[in-house]
Amino acid sequence: xxxxxxxxxxxxxxxxxxxxxxxxxxxxxxxxxxxxxxxxxxxxxxxxxxxxxxxxxxxxxxxxxxxxxxxxxxxxxxxxxxxxxxxxxxxxxxxxxxxxxxxxxxxxxxxxxxxxxxxxxxxxxxxxxxxxxxxxxxxxxxxxxxxxxxxxxxxxxxxxxxxxxxxxxxxxxxxxxxxxxxxxxxxxxxxxxxxxxxxxxxxxxxxxxxxxxxx
Amino acid sequence: xxxxxxxxxxxxxxxxxxxxxxxxxxxxxxxxxxxxxxxxxxxxxxxxxxxxxxxxxxxxxxxxxxxxxxxxxxxxxxxxxxxxxxxxxxxxxxxxxxxxxxxxxxxxxxxxxxxxxxxxxxxxxxxxxxxxxxxxxxxxxxxxxxxxxxxxxxxxxxxxxxxxxxxxxxxxxxxxxxxxxxxxxxxxxxxxxxxxxxxxxxxxxxxxxxxxxxx
Numbered sequence: 071x072x073x074x075x076x077x078x079x080x081x082x083x084x085x086x087x088x089x090x091x092x093x094x095x096x097x098x099x100x101x102x103x104x105x106x107x108x109x110x111x112x113x114x115x116x117x118x119x120x121x122x123x124x125x126x127x128x129x130x131x132x133x134x135x136x137x138x139x140x141x142x143x144x145x146x147x148x149x150x151x152x153x154x155x156x157x158x159x160x161x162x163x164x165x166x167x168x169x170x171x172x173x174x175x176x177x178x179x180x181x182x183x184x185x186x187x188x189x190x191x192x193x194x195x196x197x198x199x200x201x202x203x204x205x206x207x208x209x210x211x212x213x214x215x216x217x218x219x220x221x222x223x224x225x226x227x228x229x230x231x232x233x234x235x236x237x238x239x240x241x242x243x244x245x246x247x248x249x250x251x252x253x254x255x256x257x258x259x260x261x262x263x264x265x266x267x268x269x270x271x272x273x274x275x276x277x278x279x280x281x282x283x284x285x
Numbered sequence: 286x287x288x289x290x291x292x293x294x295x296x297x298x299x300x301x302x303x304x305x306x307x308x309x310x311x312x313x314x315x316x317x318x319x320x321x322x323x324x325x326x327x328x329x330x331x332x333x334x335x336x337x338x339x340x341x342x343x344x345x346x347x348x349x350x351x352x353x354x355x356x357x358x359x360x361x362x363x364x365x366x367x368x369x370x371x372x373x374x375x376x377x378x379x380x381x382x383x384x385x386x387x388x389x390x391x392x393x394x395x396x397x398x399x400x401x402x403x404x405x406x407x408x409x410x411x412x413x414x415x416x417x418x419x420x421x422x423x424x425x426x427x428x429x430x431x432x433x434x435x436x437x438x439x440x441x442x443x444x445x446x447x448x449x450x451x452x453x454x455x456x457x458x459x460x461x462x463x464x465x466x467x468x469x470x471x472x473x474x475x476x477x478x479x480x481x482x483x484x485x486x487x488x489x490x491x492x493x494x495x496x497x498x499x500x
Contacts (some may be wrong), residue, residue: 107323189400241344244455
């Protein structure tokens with residue numbers, strides 16, 4: 071196949087998504103099927119219906135594609151953050167985020183690719199840096215909502231936010247993994263009940279006040 | 286290199302671990318470094334200091350090695366289950382399991398390789414079957430301990446065990462992932478505090494009884 075990438079304007083097939091997006095979608099399909107390391111640039115070309123010249127014009131390497139996949143979900147992450155910020159309470163916000171993710175209302179490659187991205191981030195410093203940047207943004211929003219919920223009494227003010235965030239992140243990561251390994255588990259349906267469990271964990275103590283976690 | 290695998294008895298180097306174990310340890314090292322699909326049988330040979338003939342004598346394929354890694358941790362899993370069963374309570378048992386895993390007291394490849402194994406299980410039916418078998422064994426033990434804790438009043442008898450196990454598994458998987466992505470997070474040290482959060486989630490309601498989750 072000849073390279074098709076000599077000029078900036080793409081004169082044909084205006085109904086197809088832009089080439090950058092087509093590469094990312096093709097790569098997500100391939101990575102989900104065969105993993106990052108089980109996928110070649112050649113396979114991504116074939117899946118995207120694009121020549122190698124076309125592909126390399128947009129992405130110099132598979133690493134660059136992986137990083138772009140994480141980066142490109144900025145809009146989806148903003149939708150998730152809006153779920154949290156617009157909900158009537160902190161736990162309701164977590165439930166709304168889980169519902170949006172697991173129902174597919176906010177489609178994210180990270181749901182399908184969560185284990186691949188995590189595995190790769192653990193050994194690829196450039197991806198890890200991007201991954202950490204994204205995680206830090208999400209964590210900052212969750213932390214702000216958590217502290218606000220403590221201030222208005224929904225969440226026990228005695229709870230250490232750092233500790234609670236380790237737990238909340240673990241629950242989120244664990245559910246993401248579960249949705250991949252057990253696609254039949256109705257996680258969107260279960261979210262309200264899982265939210266009730268989280269609410270129990272975070273609720274201020276009923277009278278008399280116990281101070282188990284006050285440090 | 287010539288094949289060394291024509292007879293059953295290995296006449297030399299009696300102080301090295303047995304070849305089966307050597308292959309698994311070498312594979313764990315390689316998989317952690319480069320992922321399943323980024324590792325060749327040749328690299329596993331080199332890491333194990335073994336000829337291809339020697340390696341293929343024990344394992345016909347990389348798939349067979351992956352499955353053996355999961356299978357071979359039966360003893361480690363039994364130690365974890367013993368932590369749970371011998372603890373003074375259900376949550377104390379979960380804390381003891383987490384401490385054993387994250388302190389390294391019960392070394393398991395699944396801690397280092399959790400994302401790789403999960404990613405691969407999601408697309409490799411033979412590994413998935415082994416993974417499901419192992420998960421079902423663990424879940425059965427946790428479920429039994431959970432129901433016993435409900436019977437003696439440590440855990441709210443109104444909680445649905447299926448739902449609680451989805452949550453407990455998510456927390457476990459999420460913490461395993463976190464230990465890989467943030468090796469500096471002192472998870473073993475945090476386990477007692479994380480256990481207190483889990484205890485809040487599972488505790489019977491203080492008077493008056495609420496029936497939020499009674500279904």
